[in-house]
Amino acid sequence: MASKLTTLHTIKDEPARSPDDVYAAIKDAVTSGQYGAGEYLREEQLAKSLGVSRTPVREALRRLDADGWVETRPNYGVRVKAWTLQDAREIFEARLLVEPYLAGRAALSIGVSDIERLQTLADAMLEITHRPSTPESSEAWFSANAEFHAIITAAGNNSRLDRSLRSMKETPLIKWTFGTYSDDDRARSARQHFEIVCALKQRNAAWTEAAMRCHILAAENAVLDRPNRGQPTP
Structure with missing residues (x-):
């Protein structure tokens, strides 16, 4: 317990x-x-580490509970939510409903500079697939991939759907899903990024939407159909 309390101060x-x-x-x-x-997240320790009173900490924990990041247990306190494979399934289901739609809309309005940035990110992710898999390369992949998808969904010009999608993708579970990828999964994903960019360059909404849907379905299969890999809580 002492080590956990030390972490709270950083x-x-x-x-x-x-x-x-x-x-x-x-x-x-x-x-x-x-x-x-x-x-468990203790109000007093959090307040001390952040240099504030317990009131804003208490309010923040309420918001985090409402957003699904933590859970409140009566008579025990607030603890970090344990993500499950069912959570992963639900996130992929939600992504499939929203993200291809926003990608299709993006094809009709995305700017040239954004497409150029997407091309750069796709090139970077392809280059990462040629390196040995390390925590550093996985983090670089995650960062580039997150920016790639964020550019596209923002270009879909529906801020409410975009915010909802981003909130889902901020969960620790998303980083876990990338940690389950094999080298073949990353190579396949990199190729799909190039197809999405190509569809956007052609301003073809139907193609872009289909390419994004296939991309997410392939990711879902890579994550959920590999029971021998590390998993969150069953």
């Missing part, structure tokens, strides 16, 4: 000043894996 170097700052700081600590699944 969330943020500078004191948070607003309720939004407190929320973001705790959320960042959860998404980065600083707190493990099932670990």
Whole structure:
């Protein structure tokens, strides 16, 4: 327990000043894996580490509970949510409903500079597939992939759907899914990124939507149909 309490004091170097700052700081600590699944978050320790009173911490924990990042257990406290394979299935289902639609819309309005950036990111991800798989290469892949998809969904010009999609993708579960990818999975995903870029260049909404749908379905298959890989809580 002592080691966990020590970790609590390293969330943020500078004191948070607003309720939004407190929320973001705790959320960042959860998404980065600083707190493990099932670990309790203590108001007093969080307030001390962030340089604030317990009131904004309490409010931040309520928001994190409402957003599905933590869960409140009466008489015990607030703990980090343990993600399950069912959570992964639900996220993929939601992505399949929203993301191809936004990609198709993006094909009709995305700017040239955004397409050029997507090409650069696709090139970078292809280059990563030629390296040995390491934690650093996986992190580089995750970062490039996240930016790639964020550019496309933002170009879909539906801010509410885009925000909802981004919220789902911020979960620690998303990083876990990338950790399950084999070298072949990454190579396949890299090729699909190039097809999506090609469809966007052609301003072909139907093609872009179909390419994005196939991309997500392939990712779902790679993650959920490999029972021998590391998994979150069953």
